[in-house]
Amino acid sequence: MTIRVGPVATPGPAAVPLPLGLWVDGEATGVDVPEVGRFLAERGCRITVQPYDGADPGAVRLFLLGTALGCLLVQRGLLVLHGNAFRVGSACAVVLGHSGAGKSTLAAEMHRRGLDVLSDDVVPVDATGHALPGFPRIRLWQDALDRLGVGSGGLSRVRAEHDKFHLPIERAGLAPLPVRWLYVLDRHDGPLRLVPQRGAEVFTALHEHAYRNEVLVGTARRTHLARSAALAATARMTRVDRPRGVDSVVASADAILADIAATEREGRHARTA
Template identity: 35%
Template sequence: MPNNPSSAVASERTADSGQKWPYHYSIYGLHLCSEIPLPELRAAQPAPGEIFVYRANLKPLARGLKRVGNRLRVTPSEALLIYDQVGLLRIEEGRRITFDVPEDLPAETLRVLILGIGLGILMHQRGHLVLHASAVAMGERVVAFIAEKGYGKSTMAAALHARGYQLVTDDVLVLDEQSDGPPLVLPSYPQLKLWPDALAQAMHTMPDGLPRVHPAIDKRVTRVPQSVDRPLPLAALFALRPGETIQIRPLSGQEAFLELLLHTYTRVLLEQTRTLARHLQQVGYLTRYVPVMALERPPGLELLPDVVAAIEAFMQQERA
């Protein structure tokens, strides 16, 4: 018998051709096989899997481990996480996400963890630079937004989407480094999470009838009809900041480097996963090829159309 309580299941299932899994999806250019429905993702035809999501008995792994935040154990190939009133989540080798949660846990709550922190860590394990950012495609180029929580990353993506631009990702930006040139942004899934006021102002949509991200949180989830389904080059990064007027200005190399470190999705795991050196190299590469701009604007949503116009004008200049 294997020591790892889920390894027997994992080895059996990852060797499978993919035909026996009930649900198949495409995410970040990879084929995901799941034993539970993940309706946020793009459905795919059955095929050999590259990512596997399923229930496993993780409690034996957690016994005796010291908790630091939501982390029980993190190594270069594994992350074991615990969440109060939710359960355990394990991400392994850039291939598997297993969960051990109560049967009566709302499916939406579990999916938020799998599709957010679960896939974010998994793509980090696969060697990608993962940023806490939202992004849209303006033609064949991607613009992304980084900011502190609550500063409007999703709102900016929603406002640009309402102008006709395709959504690339909301919250988790996964980059694929190229040998010569800017990184490619890997396609995520067609969904935005917005507070009711931002939903109404940015997308002219009322929140009534839209599901909440969690029963106790008023933020809503909305699927969008237009989203990117292929890798596209990253053309610009905007760091959202408060200001008295709408202004776009370049950050110095050092400012840009620190801003990207701050908004790394897996920042707290870099030392434990022994990937800090790799990550610093990836951030340096990104700042060489992609302009990082400060986007300052007054608080509130009233000037959102003007902010969108400023971004469009900047990108037109960049193209010239």
């Protein structure tokens, strides 16, 4: 992959305009971010960045490693999910959720417990159902750092105007790992509970939590559906309903890890039966 700084032309007449400043033009996908810059991902191999005058470098990096990289990975035929992944033995679990759902805070809790975090925010899954490792960092708000007892001094901000920081993490060298568990974070007016998802619920969640699902048009949409079907056949999805207005990070981690342990026991029992 090549990343270069240079001019990005405005969308031409053949481009398909999409929400959030995105557009698709053949094998290219672009995005125009006000006060930040214009980005163009092409043929799954090159990203061109045109920062606007006075743009915050942190914001440019945020959209480069987020939206632009996500679009490039879609062009490569990967299933790109909005979540994080952590290692469990020889496989991994992927936690999905909308922005602000607490995915990164949960990933930090798993890391605190000694589990390797493969990626945070963008999780690419290949045609064989393996999650690819991302950058060794977790993006956390100040309150999440406080609860972990980690100071923000020396950490770089995600954006200059936000109290959100890049927390570098240590991990062993990781290869792509098969996805065995999918957990979708949600809120409700009730106690913490885990609800298995099946059939159409799985496909709906994989589309809803695709990274920048706005760009899933034409060939990209067909590839997404094929990759989703393959993943649904090999991974188990569960919705995690968490009590609204309650800090349930520790309880959520406990419940997810207990669920994983239970499915592993069931798997061993089925193999020996």
